[in-house]
Amino acid sequence: MYLQGKPQIDIEREVRKVIKRYGVQLSNKQLRELMPKSMWTLYRATMLALVNSFGVDGRKAYERIQTAQALVQGKRIATVIQDGVEMPLLGQRQGIPNGIYAKEYMQKVNDVYVSLAKEDATDPDDFSGRNSMRNRAEMEVRNDYHQSEIQGLKDKGARLVVCSAHADCSDRCFKWQGRVYSLDGTSGKTPDGQEYIPLETATDIYYTTKAGKTYKNGLLGFNCRHRLYEYVPGMGIPKVSKAEQRKENKINTKQREMERNIREWRMREDLNRAAGNKTAQAEAQRKAADAYARYKKFSLENGRAYYPDRVKI
Numbered sequence: 001m002y003l004q005g006k007p008q009i010d011i012e013r014e015v016r017k018v019i020k021r022y023g024v025q026l027s028n029k030q031l032r033e034l035m036p037k038s039m040w041t042l043y044r045a046t047m048l049a050l051v052n053s054f055g056v057d058g059r060k061a062y063e064r065i066q067t068a069q070a071l072v073q074g075k076r077i078a079t080v081i082q083d084g085v086e087m088p089l090l091g092q093r094q095g096i097p098n099g100i101y102a103k104e105y106m107q108k109v110n111d112v113y114v115s116l117a118k119e120d121a122t123d124p125d126d127f128s129g130r131n132s133m134r135n136r137a138e139m140e141v142r143n144d145y146h147q148s149e150i151q152g153l154k155d156k157g158a159r160l161v162v163c164s165a166h167a168d169c170s171d172r173c174f175k176w177q178g179r180v181y182s183l184d185g186t187s188g189k190t191p192d193g194q195e196y197i198p199l200e201t202a203t204d205i206y207y208t209t210k211a212g213k214t215y216k217n218g219l220l221g222f223n224c225r226h227r228l229y230e231y232v233p234g235m236g237i238p239k240v241s242k243a244e245q246r247k248e249n250k251i252n253t254k255q256r257e258m259e260r261n262i263r264e265w266r267m268r269e270d271l272n273r274a275a276g277n278k279t280a281q282a283e284a285q286r287k288a289a290d291a292y293a294r295y296k297k298f299s300l301e302n303g304r305a306y307y308p309d310r311v312k313i
Contacts (some may be wrong), residue, residue: 002050003274005059015043028140034124038133042121053112065109065275071102075191094234110280117267118260125213134310139223146220149228150199154183160196160231161217165238168248169226176202176219178237192233199228251302258295262311265291270313 001011019039054061069075120132149277153161165178180196182188187197205218220226265288272281292311299306 002047002058003062005057005062008047011047012043015040028137028144030140031137034136035133037124038121041124042119045119046116049112049116053108062275065107065277068102068105068109069277069279071266072106109275109277113268113271115263115281116271117264135223142223142225143220146224150183153228153230156230158230159184160190161199161228162231162235162237163202163228164227165240166225166248167240168252169240169245170224170249170262172217172221173219173224173226174242174245178239180231180237181228190231190233194231194237195232199204218297251304255299255306257305258291258298259310262288262291262295264313266311266313 019036023032023035026035050058050061054064081181120134122129122135123131123133125136160180160182162180163177163312169177178188179202180194181199181202182196183199185198185200187195189195199219202219203221204216205221206214207217208214208220265284269281269284269288272278272284295311298308
């Protein structure tokens with residue numbers, strides 16, 4: 001809509017419609033409350049970047065981009081139709097007098113697109129601005145699952161549970177995994193000699209953000225992937241060394257980096273599609289596909305799952 005030269009009031013109206021439409025589909029209360037503010041903040045930041053870079057009139061920006069592309073590629077300046085809107089490519093009128101300047105202008109366009117492609121909707125509760133809503137959503141969904149899991153174990157009459165162990169767990173959870181816990185607040189020893197403590201000892205560790213928001217951040221906290229199982233005397237409980245944990249966490253970090261890279265290329269593909277820059281769109285599409293193939297290969301070679309949902313935009 002910006003590239004079509006639509007008034008900002010019309011753009012904002014459509015943004016609000018999209019936010020409302022998808023917000024009502026969220027079953028998690030926390031996400032329903034946070035998502036509108038998060039997405040609106042991202043919209044405002046995006047519009048500010050576009051206006052600061054290209055001006056208030058998005059239609060003129062589109063014409064400049066198209067003209068620059070035509071000059072760089074040696075194409076004839078013509079008239080095109082974008083989403084039903086006629087957009088004349090007038091190089092001189094739009095301030096792109098020659099091919100040299102056109103190359104500089106297209107570099108500027110690319111720089112802006114790279115910047116926009118790296119932007120994520122952020123968690124409004126995170127004062128630092130580092131946590132994304134994507135991460136917050138995973139945290140809330142996992143927290144809901146953990147609470148349901150604990151209640152289900154209690155409902156079936158389980159008194160003792162054991163926490164799963166995995167090599168790539170966080171430092172926060174490392175000392176708590178692979179241990180036995182009680183669901184009734186008691187401590188003691190199992191018949192086969194396993195010590196147990198109340199589950200709350202491991203879970204009820206609190207963290208307060210700079211914004212003053214307080215969360216439980218112990219076992220089963222932020223993005224924790226551990227699970228609880230009813231304890232059975234004599235059952236085997238796997239152990240993980242600190243060295244193995246460090247090695248596996250490096251794989252985790254690499255996966256998240258590769259996921260961010262794929263999302264950036266896919267966003268650049270969409271941005272160039274909107275601007276009618278077919279050459280850059282095709283390049284971004286190829287780079288995204290190559291990055292996704294490397295991500296899958298790396299994950300499988302290291303015995304890890306890969307997550308198509310994490311690389312969607």
